Amino acid sequence: MTGTADESEWAKPLGKKAFLPWLFALTGDTFHMALGDMPLPWLAGLGELAFVALYGTAVFTALDERWRRTLLPPAALACLVAVTFALNIGYLDHWQMCFPLLSIAIGVVLRDRGRAMATTLGTLGITSGSLWFLRPEDASTGSVLAVAWGTALGGVVAASALNLREAVRKLRDTREQLARAAVERERLRFSRDLHDLLGHTMSVIVVKAEAVRRLGPKNLEAALGQAADIEAVGRQALTEIREAVTGYREGSLTTELDNARSLLDASGIAAGIRQSGPPLPPQTGALLGWVIREGVTNVVRHSGASRCDIEVRGEPDRVHLEITDNGRGVGSSGGDGNGLKGLTERLAAAGGSLTSGPDGRRGFRLVAELPVDDEEVRAA
Known part of the structure; x- marks a missing residue:
């Protein structure tokens, strides 16, 4: 004092x-x-x-x-x-x-x-x-x-x-001024994390709830399996929200790819997932996991696609992620959407880039590139 x-x-x-x-x-x-x-x-x-x-x-x-x-x-x-x-x-x-x-x-x-x-x-x-x-x-x-x-x-x-x-x-x-800027950055981080977490989780819950409704009269055992998945997703969402609040959440690229396959399958969308290249540093993989989560959520919500392909191609100094679908050529509910805009800023801060848009006559394409530099990504 x-x-x-x-x-x-x-x-x-x-x-x-x-x-x-x-x-x-x-x-x-x-x-x-x-x-x-x-x-x-x-x-x-x-x-x-x-x-x-x-x-x-x-x-x-x-x-x-x-x-x-x-x-x-x-x-x-x-x-x-x-x-x-x-x-x-x-x-x-x-x-x-x-x-x-x-x-x-x-x-x-x-x-x-x-x-x-x-x-x-x-x-x-x-x-x-x-x-x-x-x-x-x-x-x-x-x-x-x-x-x-x-x-x-x-x-x-x-x-x-x-x-x-x-x-x-x-x-x-x-x-x-620095203290105010730090508070604003933390608010922005939290709002982005909450948007990405809840957007993906609610999409999974809605899709699986629809599956329960469809399967209930025909296959009770399969419907109960989907209900169990809803419970598991809800518990996982609670854990992730707590981690996001404390700022310690670090997603796994492998986990997000598995979650993406599960969500696409539950939505009736054929999934093609390919991963190549050397292992990625944890922070780089975590940031790509956010991109996969947001991109697949948008495919399920807005694309009307029957197929979605996800390719992760690693190189010695950079990693390339591409998500394409054969839907209506819409990547979000409003142009780039808040989620894609936030991810673009995150990747830019880490020295990477994020581009998205209609893919030719049909479908939507999301491309992310990121340097394989864990220190730079961690700082961003």
């Missing part, structure tokens, strides 16, 4: 008034001016008022996103430079603390322009340092070093603090 709270505080932008307390550095010279210890105190007062107004304008506008990219902050900064040197040249033994404050204003205004800020601070250091040769001889060496050190570090510290907070804010926003 503490770490999160600290990080949240760092992610908040600094308020516009964050740099105003540094103006108390001018308190000493203000007292001298009020006591009449410097010539023309009214002129010094006007100079101090101009300095404070320009300092506030430069800092406020540079911290306001509406004004940050306009000409107002650099214009106020340029006027602040002029007032600072006018006060220091006119009152050689007063107003030295204007230089550290000017350095802070430079860091705030030019914080995202590193080269310009470094050049400006360097020039300020050189020109302000040259003024020390004009100071009275009794000027304190300690105060000279303190002012010089403050001038050198003021702008760097101010720019670093602002840039650090900006970086923390961007990192937090990026992390939140």
